[in-house]
Amino acid sequence: MLRGIYPGSFDPVTLGHVDIIKRASRIVDELIVGVLNNNAKMPLFSVEERVKMLKEVTKDIPNIKILPFEGLLIECAHQVDAKLVIRGLRAIPDFEYELQMSQTNHKLEPDIETIFLTTSLEYSYLSSSTVREVAAFGGDISQFVPKAVAIELMKKMESKGEY
Numbered sequence: 738m739l740r741g742i743y744p745g746s747f748d749p750v751t752l753g754h755v756d757i758i759k760r761a762s763r764i765v766d767e768l769i770v771g772v773l774n775n776n777a778k779m780p781l782f783s784v785e786e787r788v789k790m791l792k793e794v795t796k797d798i799p800n801i802k803i804l805p806f807e808g809l810l811i812e813c814a815h816q817v818d819a820k821l822v823i824r825g826l827r828a829i830p831d832f833e834y835e836l837q838m839s840q841t842n843h844k845l846e847p848d849i850e851t852i853f854l855t856t857s858l859e860y861s862y863l864s865s866s867t868v869r870e871v872a873a874f875g876g877d878i879s880q881f882v883p884k885a886v887a888i889e890l891m892k893k894m895e896s897k898g899e900y
């Protein structure tokens with residue numbers, strides 16, 4: 738059985754992430770979506786909120802589990818017995834960072850391989866940070882994130898008094 742892990746901040750999950758999740762879930766027998774709990778990054782949504790939104794938007798995918806994690810990715814991969822790390826690639830800046838990360842992880846744990854799925858063209862511009870920015874100024878984010886996430890984002894911005 739091949740288990741893969743797709744790690745990220747997902748702050749919040751976008752349609753680009755969902756696209757990678759769907760495609761990755763067809764490659765592996767079981768896909769773990771690892772939600773990074775890193776308070777140093779000052780996330781907009783708590784890890785619990787991010788996990789909840791991911792569960793909601795992936796509820797129709799049978800072979801998927803959403804788990805929070807802290808610390809080293811390869812430690813988490815070990816714990817869940819995932820032999821494959823899956824990452825999405827949008828453009829050249831992603832590539833430079835991702836290459837470095839995957840080579841470091843491979844040095845630390847040679848049994849774990851990283852594979853990259855290139856972004857679908859319609860989502861290549863999309864990132865959680867731009868979605869947060871547009872939402873903070875009251876812009877329409879409905880074409881960037883699943884509906885349930887758009888609702889949570891609007892609630893969050895209201896609670897922060899952003900608009």
Ligand code: ADP
Pocket residue numbers: 744745746747748751752753754757823824825826827831855856857860861862863864865866
């Ligand atoms: P972001 O960079 O948007 O803050 P994350 O840190 O949560 O996102 O990224 C998790 C993974 O998803 C990374 O491998 C990242 O390259 C990938 N990813 C993010 N947005 C997209 C997208 N629009 N299309 C494909 N992959 C993406």
